[in-house]
Amino acid sequence: MDRALTLALRGPAHGxxxxxxxxxxxxxxxxxxxxxxxxxxxxxxxxxxAEVDALAAARARGHDTRGATAVVTLEPCNHTGxxxxxxxxxxxxxxxxxxxxIPDPGTTSGGGAQTLRxxxxxxxxxxxxxxxxxxxxxxxxxxxxxRPWVTLKTATTLDGRVAAPDGTSRWITGTAARTHAHTVxxxxxxxxxxxxxxxxxxPALTARTPDGHLAAHQPLRxxxxxxxxxxxxRLHGAGGPLLHLRTHDVHHVLATLHEHETRHLLVEGGPALxxxxxxxxxxxxxHAYLAPVLxxxxxxxxxxxxxxxxxxxxxxxxxxTHRLGDDLLLVARATPTTEA
Amino acid sequence: MDRALTLALRGPAHGxxxxxxxxxxxxxxxxxxxxxxxxxxxxxxxxxxAEVDALAAARARGHDTRGATAVVTLEPCNHTGxxxxxxxxxxxxxxxxxxxxIPDPGTTSGGGAQTLRxxxxxxxxxxxxxxxxxxxxxxxxxxxxxRPWVTLKTATTLDGRVAAPDGTSRWITGTAARTHAHTVxxxxxxxxxxxxxxxxxxPALTARTPDGHLAAHQPLRxxxxxxxxxxxxRLHGAGGPLLHLRTHDVHHVLATLHEHETRHLLVEGGPALxxxxxxxxxxxxxHAYLAPVLxxxxxxxxxxxxxxxxxxxxxxxxxxTHRLGDDLLLVARATPTTEA
Numbered sequence: 001m002d003r004a005l006t007l008a009l010r011g012p013a014h015g016x017x018x019x020x021x022x023x024x025x026x027x028x029x030x031x032x033x034x035x036x037x038x039x040x041x042x043x044x045x046x047x048x049x050a051e052v053d054a055l056a057a058a059r060a061r062g063h064d065t066r067g068a069t070a071v072v073t074l075e076p077c078n079h080t081g082x083x084x085x086x087x088x089x090x091x092x093x094x095x096x097x098x099x100x101x102i103p104d105p106g107t108t109s110g111g112g113a114q115t116l117r118x119x120x121x122x123x124x125x126x127x128x129x130x131x132x133x134x135x136x137x138x139x140x141x142x143x144x145x146x147r148p149w150v151t152l153k154t155a156t157t158l159d160g161r162v163a164a165p166d167g168t169s170r171w172i173t174g175t176a177a178r179t180h181a182h183t184v185x186x187x188x189x190x191x192x193x194x195x196x197x198x199x200x201x202x203p204a205l206t207a208r209t210p211d212g213h214l215a216a217h218q219p220l221r222x223x224x225x226x227x228x229x230x231x232x233x234r235l236h237g238a239g240g241p242l243l244h245l246r247t248h249d250v251h252h253v254l255a256t257l258h259e260h261e262t263r264h265l266l267v268e269g270g271p272a273l274x275x276x277x278x279x280x281x282x283x284x285x286x287h288a289y290l291a292p293v294l295x296x297x298x299x300x301x302x303x304x305x306x307x308x309x310x311x312x313x314x315x316x317x318x319x320x321t322h323r324l325g326d327d328l329l330l331v332a333r334a335t336p337t338t339e340a
Numbered sequence: 341m342d343r344a345l346t347l348a349l350r351g352p353a354h355g356x357x358x359x360x361x362x363x364x365x366x367x368x369x370x371x372x373x374x375x376x377x378x379x380x381x382x383x384x385x386x387x388x389x390a391e392v393d394a395l396a397a398a399r400a401r402g403h404d405t406r407g408a409t410a411v412v413t414l415e416p417c418n419h420t421g422x423x424x425x426x427x428x429x430x431x432x433x434x435x436x437x438x439x440x441x442i443p444d445p446g447t448t449s450g451g452g453a454q455t456l457r458x459x460x461x462x463x464x465x466x467x468x469x470x471x472x473x474x475x476x477x478x479x480x481x482x483x484x485x486x487r488p489w490v491t492l493k494t495a496t497t498l499d500g501r502v503a504a505p506d507g508t509s510r511w512i513t514g515t516a517a518r519t520h521a522h523t524v525x526x527x528x529x530x531x532x533x534x535x536x537x538x539x540x541x542x543p544a545l546t547a548r549t550p551d552g553h554l555a556a557h558q559p560l561r562x563x564x565x566x567x568x569x570x571x572x573x574r575l576h577g578a579g580g581p582l583l584h585l586r587t588h589d590v591h592h593v594l595a596t597l598h599e600h601e602t603r604h605l606l607v608e609g610g611p612a613l614x615x616x617x618x619x620x621x622x623x624x625x626x627h628a629y630l631a632p633v634l635x636x637x638x639x640x641x642x643x644x645x646x647x648x649x650x651x652x653x654x655x656x657x658x659x660x661t662h663r664l665g666d667d668l669l670l671v672a673r674a675t676p677t678t679e680a
Binding site for chain 2: 154156157158159160161163164165166168169170172275278286288290292293294295296297300301302303304305306307308309310311312313314315316317318321323325326327328330332
């Protein structure tokens with residue numbers, strides 16, 4: 001399963017589908033070792049699922065997969081979507097045992113284990129479940145909660161300012177932090193800002209490599225609010241598609257993005273959008289970039305969102321911290337990470 | 341010199357005197373090794389200086405110190421203060437070579453190297469100078485700038501709040517961060533708050549061990565402002581001496597504390613005192629404790645201190661970051677730390 005998890009990581013972090021890895025093992029040799037017949041992983045929507053990829057690899061090497069075991073990081077799917085059902089492919093290949101780390105929560109894709117069992121395949125689950133869930137947390141969250149995983153990014157001074165009193169905000173954080181933020185953009189499905197932020201900062205919302213080129217994957221660019229963008233806005237330039245949602249209803253925003261199969265939304269501002277999401281408990285993860293600067297005045301990252309007393313403030317659970325030059329990134333989640 | 345630096349660390353971090361370590365080395369043996377005749381370190385004001393301590397240790401072991409080398413982390417002192425001058429003690433002991441890491445910046449205590457040279461002792465300096473300076477930075481800063489090293493402590497949410505809108509602030513940070521803050525208190529000479537903070541929060545400003553007992557060293561407690569404290573204020577309870585400075589002039593505060601031989605002042609609030617110190621560039625180090633909480637509203641750690649545009653905001657230099665449970669401590673200095 002550890003190998004299958006490693007294979008899964010070769011897939012893209014973004015996209016509508018989860019990252020999945022699969023290892024096909026033959027019957028034990030006299031030494032007790034089980035030969036690896038084939039390995040596979042999912043490369044993104046429209047390409048073969050990990051199980052089918054592993055079966056193809058085994059066949060390409062001339063291996064007989066009858067009686068083999070499939071070790072896969074996620075329950076094999078049961079439905080025909082962009083590709084055929086993996087449960088059927090495994091049955092057709094004569095696989096007799098399947099070990100999967102976590103069940104598929106999808107109402108249409110789930111049920112593969114049941115189908116396999118009905119055809120006489122033994123199916124076990126639960127090995128490395130925490131790691132497997134962590135690997136697919138955005139997708140899993142979206143299928144479970146019917147909305148994207150929402151990461152709120154802030155870039156502030158130590159006293160919580162996103163700009164000085166005169167509005168200057170470039171750059172609060174340093175090069176290392178900004179480079180890191182671009183690597184995160186290259187892993188998400190969509191980035192949202194308000195029209196206010198779009199009009200004030202004229203951001204491009206592109207994912208760029210450290211040398212300034214556009215990254216291979218560009219997230220959907222989402223602008224939330226009623227005002228029009230000027231024709232020469234950088235958001236109209238090169239980058240991901242632009243979606244202008246003329247609403248202030250964050251539930252509507254997330255429902256629309258869910259229809260777009262957005263699994264991971266990165267919210268980069270402004271303070272009113274952050275506040276609205278927090279009001280409704282719709283932020284799953286914080287990325288707080290902090291620069292060692294004090295301003296004493298200036299706008300803050302989040303508008304008031306209904307907290308009047310400390311006991312009512314949600315406590316976030318810090319997952320990691322990164323030193324980025326003189327700056328710091330604190331990553332925290334609304335719910336504690338399951339111990340791996 | 342590394343051994344001398346290690347010995348120096350045995351001394352207290354607080355107090356009017358610097359931490360100093362000394363190793364006495366005899367002439368080289370035929371193998372080239374130089375025997376250690378004695379080791380010493382300074383245990384705080386009123387006790388022997390490191391050189392005298394090392395000479396005593398050598399004598400106690402029956403060693404002849406004539407012709408020996410003294411390796412010491414700071415230039416031997418030249419004046420009679422609470423104890424006699426080390427330069428004279430080294431001459432009397434027949435020391436013929438002195439290696440010290442950094443010169444003594446004191447107008448009365450400095451000059452030991454010159455005295456030694458005038459009496460035929462060879463004196464070299466500069467080995468491990470950065471580490472030696474780091475070790476005595478509060479004292480060195482006080483003697484150079486005629487005011488204490490000022491550390492500003494803040495304990496805030498990720499959006500820079502020190503309290504919720506209703507004033508609740510206990511506890512923004514968690515147990516690990518609060519325990520850490522008490523260990524810092526036990527190393528400083530004085531802690532300052534405003535009368536506003538004293539009246540609002542009724543802090544004790546004591547240094548406590550994790551089990552709640554008073555630490556061995558209690559810093560001077562300083563309250564800045566004009567208002568009286570109530571007779572039952574916790575500041576009147578067990579802890580360090582209380583000094584009420586009825587002024588808003590931060591220069592006057594620091595000058596008074598310098599007269600008290602305060603080398604390291606920890607400022608814990610309120611926002612106006614922090615702002616006043618920042619206005620005048622009088623903060624040397626920041627200790628920013630950050631809790632993974634967002635409030636959206638509430639008072640911030642620092643009042644406006646004259647910054648209107650980002651380019652005018654001082655950039656701090658991050659020295660270390662510590663994860664403390666879910667919280668984070670960022671330590672930054674006004675000037676970059678010399679590379680060790």
